[in-house]
Amino acid sequence: MNPDVTRRSFLSGAIAGIAGVVATLLGLPAARFLMGRAAATSNTDGWVRVAAADSVVPGRPTLVTATVEKQQGWVAAQTQVAAYLKTEDGAHFEALSNVCTHLGCRVTLQDGLVGGNPGFFCPCHDGLFDIDGAVVSGPVPAPLERFEVMVEKGDVFVRTI
């Protein structure tokens, strides 16, 4: 018998131990339950058809949109993806995100913004990007994001995830 362990201290320890085990058995599942499924899964492999190649005017970025279905919790939700498509020759394309890199508002193409040339303007905090998406002025920290693009049988596909 260890004289330092009294009946009372043994029982307090045992109760605390059992409470700890029960709290863990409930707490860990609870945490996983609240985290839910890791991420919203998309029904595509990420490639979305956004436009017919010949609908994009060479030399001027064109805003294209498409709907993708995303599983958000128990709802299969339709969400919009959008991109500015640019081409010089109608065969090679670039795609710029229209999401401002500052705090996520949507940018729009406007004429005469950057030394007389068109640029992307963000109305939220006056962020300004040039036609290639590079930072010109305002609080924006980084150039507009670029998406992967591919052309197949006359259709333009972008990959936004």
Add this chain to the structure above:
Amino acid sequence: MAGRLEEWVDERLGWPSAIRSALLQRVPRLSWGHVLGSATLVTLIILILTGVLLSFSYVPSPDEAHTTVEYITQELPFGAFIRNLHHFGASALVVLSIAHLIRVIVHGAHKYPREFTWFTGVVLLLLVFAAGFTGSLLPWDQNAFWATAVRMRVIEVTPGIGDRLAGVLMGGEELSAVSLVRFFIAHVWVVPSLIVTVVVMHLRLVHKHGISGVPRRGE
């Protein structure tokens, strides 16, 4: 060190002495039956915790109630575990409350001066039934719907106020989307807050009177 910290907290918040006076009571000779009240309490706590978790992913509308319940059990990690704890915990709470009540009668612990402990206990038992009644509609499947429809017919035969009472509970003349929201709010908000309030009164009384021991022959 621990002693000084405890003293510091105690002087300012008074928690350590409150906990000591709540837990370190002298008790008479007890029986295993005396664990039933605590078992009821622990089951209630588990029901509240799992209930809060479920309500993060449950939507009380006819279009989505069943979908979200399926989503909880089929898709969410540990969803089936948490739903089953809540489901079987509810039955356990009824069984344990009644076992606890029988223990109290057998030991004659409902008599002077513990009448109000008994009275609050009866209120708790009725509230436990109310929680089960309102909760069982929420899965919104055939079983939930028709079981509740039958119980509503039973409520309607209450003398005098039956139709009114059923009407208020259902928010109309039959079970509908309105009823589902009513049952949901009653189940997650009204009944649990009443239960917690009455449990506090019940435990306050248990503490005030002290636990009664196993009666002996000749006492």
